[in-house]
Amino acid sequence: MSTVVEHVTCPFCGCLCDDLTVEAEGVEIRKVRLACSSGQGIFMDYDPRPRRPLVDGREVEWENAVAEAASILSAADSPLIYGLSSSASEAQRKAVALADRIGAVIDSTSSVCHGPTGLAMQAVGEPTCTLGEVRDRADLLVFWGCNPDASHLRHFPRFSLTAKGALTPNGRADRTVYVVDVRPTGSSKKADHFLQVDVGSDFEVLTTLRLLVKGKEPSVDTVGGVPVAQLKELVERMKSCRYGVAFMGMGLTMAPARQLNVAELFTLVAELNEFAKFSVLPMRGHGNVTGADQVLSWTTGYPFAVSFARGYPQFSPGEFSAVDMLARRAADAAVIIASDPGAHFPAAAAAHLERIPTIVLDHGPSVVASHARVVFPTAAYGVDAAGTAYRMDNVPIPLKRVISTGRLTDEEILDRIIEAVA
Numbered sequence: 001m002s003t004v005v006e007h008v009t010c011p012f013c014g015c016l017c018d019d020l021t022v023e024a025e026g027v028e029i030r031k032v033r034l035a036c037s038s039g040q041g042i043f044m045d046y047d048p049r050p051r052r053p054l055v056d057g058r059e060v061e062w063e064n065a066v067a068e069a070a071s072i073l074s075a076a077d078s079p080l081i082y083g084l085s086s087s088a089s090e091a092q093r094k095a096v097a098l099a100d101r102i103g104a105v106i107d108s109t110s111s112v113c114h115g116p117t118g119l120a121m122q123a124v125g126e127p128t129c130t131l132g133e134v135r136d137r138a139d140l141l142v143f144w145g146c147n148p149d150a151s152h153l154r155h156f157p158r159f160s161l162t163a164k165g166a167l168t169p170n171g172r173a174d175r176t177v178y179v180v181d182v183r184p185t186g187s188s189k190k191a192d193h194f195l196q197v198d199v200g201s202d203f204e205v206l207t208t209l210r211l212l213v214k215g216k217e218p219s220v221d222t223v224g225g226v227p228v229a230q231l232k233e234l235v236e237r238m239k240s241c242r243y244g245v246a247f248m249g250m251g252l253t254m255a256p257a258r259q260l261n262v263a264e265l266f267t268l269v270a271e272l273n274e275f276a277k278f279s280v281l282p283m284r285g286h287g288n289v290t291g292a293d294q295v296l297s298w299t300t301g302y303p304f305a306v307s308f309a310r311g312y313p314q315f316s317p318g319e320f321s322a323v324d325m326l327a328r329r330a331a332d333a334a335v336i337i338a339s340d341p342g343a344h345f346p347a348a349a350a351a352h353l354e355r356i357p358t359i360v361l362d363h364g365p366s367v368v369a370s371h372a373r374v375v376f377p378t379a380a381y382g383v384d385a386a387g388t389a390y391r392m393d394n395v396p397i398p399l400k401r402v403i404s405t406g407r408l409t410d411e412e413i414l415d416r417i418i419e420a421v422a
């Protein structure tokens with residue numbers, strides 16, 4: 001049977017573009033309109049064939065896999081639950097419930113991307129906005145340590161650089177665009193101005209911008225490799241724009257000084273509001289990594305790196321973040337949800353993950369699944385499962401089911417595991 005589903009949300013990246021059209025023949029997706037190449041891959045490469053769970057690499061019945069997972073978690077003294085950023089918020093909530101039930105540490109991929117953003121937000125607040133406001137109003141854009149031209153392919157046309165909105169009817173012509181980064185990128189080539197900072201100098205450059213906003217004069221000609229004259233020009237544009245927005249990425253969060261960089265940018269943006277309307281937005285990578293922060297925050301009070309070992313939530317990045325837990329061999333079992341730390345974690349952390357019994361929930365193959373004790377094949381939210389994800393500006397967006405394979409979702413599998421460990 002042929003189906004055409006309109007207003008489909010792409011679940012791949014933090015843009016959550018919700019204007020796609022997907023055509024399918026039964027469970028085979030034939031065509032996707034408007035998605036970028038990354039989004040096309042999510043739908044067109046999806047393997048809808050039915051799969052059964054695995055225990056030690058052998059196919060088993062669902063109840064046997066659930067029983068094995070429950071047995072591993074019941075025997076563990078220090079279980080870790082990790083991933084979540086490519087799952088739906090309904091399942092993220094169930095993962096927190098499982099962590100609470102078994103006294104686990106729960107962490108998301110935020111701890112290796114925008115964790116410092118969460119810490120800065122707690123320290124100084126976040127003057128934020130929605131992507132709709134950016135499209136409709138922003139006449140000055142500053143991209144700091146991010147390269148959406150390569151990482152978020154429809155960000156420029158839908159929301160920022162070339163997007164046309166109520167007060168920006170001419171799109172690109174109505175905007176001045178700065179890129180600040182340690183090297184030229186595809187985004188810097190499309191900007192009006194590129195400020196190349198020395199590696200590790202973001203904090204000094206941001207502090208100098210704050211100094212200049214306050215009308216003070218630095219005693220040097222160059223800061224972090226950038227001439228002060230160029231910084232003065234940027235400050236003048238920031239103070240005189242109608243509506244400015246700064247987008248910041250992992251070039252800032254994972255550079256030396258981490259959350260201090262982000263706190264300095266957030267403070268700069270807050271101070272600019274004495275002169276012009278100005279906001280800041282983190283460029284979030286995975287489709288629902290923002291949802292992981294949201295769900296953990298409303299259920300535990302903290303956005304990531306939360307331990308339930310004492311029966312109540314404790315927050316300690318560096319102690320309860322997954323890389324640190326694994327690298328110091330503090331976890332003795334793991335549940336990995338829609339993520340592949342086996343492919344992306346530092347060697348010491350990935351090696352410990354291979355030593356401990358691991359339970360994986362994912363819709364596709366992964367390095368971590370290849371050595372997991374239990375693997376649950378799941379539906380993919382936004383493809384064969386419906387759910388909710390949070391866009392990078394914290395707006396919740398519905399994910400549609402565009403084909404029906406009958407696969408269980410992360411949420412349903414976690415429900416079964418919670419029931420079994422109880």
Ligand code: SF4
Nearest residue numbers: 010013017036039154
């Ligand atoms: S920009 Fe992101 S959400 Fe939009 S279509 Fe591409 S991958 Fe999907």
